[in-house]
Amino acid sequence: MKKRASEVEYAETRDYLWQTILKQKTFTIGSLQSDGVKLERSSIQQYLRALCRAGYINFQEQGEWKENIYTLLKPVSEPPRVRPDGSQVTQGRGRQNMWRTMRIRKVFTLNDIVALASNEEHAVAEEEAETYIRYLEKAGYIKNTDGKSRPKATFRLIRDTGPKAPMIQRVRQVYDQNLREVVWPK
Amino acid sequence: MNQIEIIQSKKKGGNVNGGNSAIDVASTQNGNQPEYQSATIAPLKNVAIATKALGRAMTRPRHLPGMICFYGPSGFGKSYSAAFAANVHNAYHIECKSTWTKKAILVAIAKEMGLIPARTMYELTEQISERLALTDKPLIIDEMDHIVKREAVEIIRDLYEASGCAMLLIGEENLPNALQKWERFHGRILDFIAAQPADYSDVKVLANFYCKRVKIAEDLQRELARIAKGSIRRICVNLTRIEDEAIEAGMDEIDLHTWVDVLKKQFWTGEAAIRKEYVR
Numbered sequence: 034m035k036k037r038a039s040e041v042e043y044a045e046t047r048d049y050l051w052q053t054i055l056k057q058k059t060f061t062i063g064s065l066q067s068d069g070v071k072l073e074r075s076s077i078q079q080y081l082r083a084l085c086r087a088g089y090i091n092f093q094e095q096g097e098w099k100e101n102i103y104t105l106l107k108p109v110s111e112p113p114r115v116r117p118d119g120s121q122v123t124q125g126r127g128r129q130n131m132w133r134t135m136r137i138r139k140v141f142t143l144n145d146i147v148a149l150a151s152n153e154e155h156a157v158a159e160e161e162a163e164t165y166i167r168y169l170e171k172a173g174y175i176k177n178t179d180g181k182s183r184p185k186a187t188f189r190l191i192r193d194t195g196p197k198a199p200m201i202q203r204v205r206q207v208y209d210q211n212l213r214e215v216v217w218p219k
Numbered sequence: 220m221n222q223i224e225i226i227q228s229k230k231k232g233g234n235v236n237g238g239n240s241a242i243d244v245a246s247t248q249n250g251n252q253p254e255y256q257s258a259t260i261a262p263l264k265n266v267a268i269a270t271k272a273l274g275r276a277m278t279r280p281r282h283l284p285g286m287i288c289f290y291g292p293s294g295f296g297k298s299y300s301a302a303f304a305a306n307v308h309n310a311y312h313i314e315c316k317s318t319w320t321k322k323a324i325l326v327a328i329a330k331e332m333g334l335i336p337a338r339t340m341y342e343l344t345e346q347i348s349e350r351l352a353l354t355d356k357p358l359i360i361d362e363m364d365h366i367v368k369r370e371a372v373e374i375i376r377d378l379y380e381a382s383g384c385a386m387l388l389i390g391e392e393n394l395p396n397a398l399q400k401w402e403r404f405h406g407r408i409l410d411f412i413a414a415q416p417a418d419y420s421d422v423k424v425l426a427n428f429y430c431k432r433v434k435i436a437e438d439l440q441r442e443l444a445r446i447a448k449g450s451i452r453r454i455c456v457n458l459t460r461i462e463d464e465a466i467e468a469g470m471d472e473i474d475l476h477t478w479v480d481v482l483k484k485q486f487w488t489g490e491a492a493i494r495k496e497y498v499r
Contacts, residue, residue, distance in 0.1 A: 110332070133302075133312070145455075148429075156259070
């Protein structure tokens with residue numbers, strides 16, 4: 034049995050909806066629902082409303098008893114993460130940057146990660162990087178290659194599962210968004 | 220300890236500044252502090268060059284070409300800079316291998332985008348260009364030389380033509396020359412930029428990240444810049460080494476005299492056995 038947290042299911046809903054929106058370009062809530070996926074109208078509506086406020090899509094009212102027709106305005110590849118008021122969620126950007134840095138560098142130290150993943154828009158603190166590295170090591174993504182203690186150690190990426198950063202969830206488990214499974218604890 | 224606090228507070232300052240360009244932040248001198256400490260490595264010469272060039276290609280008017288060629292000898296920190304630029308611009312990044320066939324290149328790009336690779340090269344090209352055109356994300360291709368050797372340059376041109384996305388092509392010193400052979404490709408390049416050798420100013424920036432706990436005197440930093448011969452990798456290795464040795468000797472400040480005459484240490488110049496962590 035694979036463990037699942039509600040956070041994960043939400044991420045997958047967003048993924049599914051956005052992929053469908055990209056395909057259809059002009060759509061209604063009904064056209065987003067499909068037989069295979071059980072989605073509440075209200076939860077779709079919630080996401081669409083947030084997307085409207087953020088300017089990714091817009092809609093035209095068709096009058097009473099008729100469904101609104103939505104159109105895609107900003108086709109970005111990643112499903113936008115927006116709050117109900119339309120502002121961007123930036124949580125997870127630091128980890129995404131750290132993961133990308135590891136995949137690009139392959140061999141790296143803690144200092145490398147902090148230096149390369151921090152920029153003007155998003156700073157990565159040393160403690161943040163250390164925590165992430167600790168979990169990834171436990172989950173078997175990276176390996177300590179010279180046996181030094183963590184701040185000085187050199188790591189090698191040994192398991193590159195894909196572009197999406199492994200998530201550390203509140204329940205202290207590592208979830209891989211590429212494989213769509215919990216990889217640690219097993 | 221004090222130094223760490225300064226860096227931390229600077230980090231917060233950097234956040235408030237928001238989207239200022241790397242150079243603006245670097246040139247803002249704070250009167251209260253004797254020496255400026257950057258919260259990011261953005262002021263490094265090659266990092267600034269690569270990040271800005273890619274940004275320029277992304278925001279170019281559509282009638283201009285959108286590819287940037289970034290070239291220079293190995294060790295100048297091209298890939299290092301590319302990693303930073305990829306994070307700033309949220310880019311797709313692939314590093315080519317010598318064994319890659321034309322199809323392998325396309326499959327790698329598709330995987331990097333999180334797509335399930337299609338079967339044929341034709342479908343793959345369609346699939347990738349569609350995704351590139353949909354998003355504003357740029358594509359960074361490292362070790363471009365392998366693509367040139369495989370005569371697979373046209374594949375990249377196809378992707379560019381179909382999507383118009385900004386691309387950063389990274390390769391060795393003779394890359395611009397090698398590309399000249401494909402005239403149609405050559406014309407799509409907005410800029411040829413040469414990687415610059417690292418110098419004293421780069422050592423100063425890197426010291427904030429690779430040698431946080433020990434203060435390095437200016438003469439030692441200058442010497443380090445001299446022996447590094449332009450290589451970012453050598454600077455990072457030596458800064459880490461200096462920090463280790465100084466902490467072991469119980470110092471929180473170190474200068475050239477102490478390093479050479481008291482501790483009797485030498486710099487790592489890459490001439491001895493190469494440490495495996497810095498081999499790519």
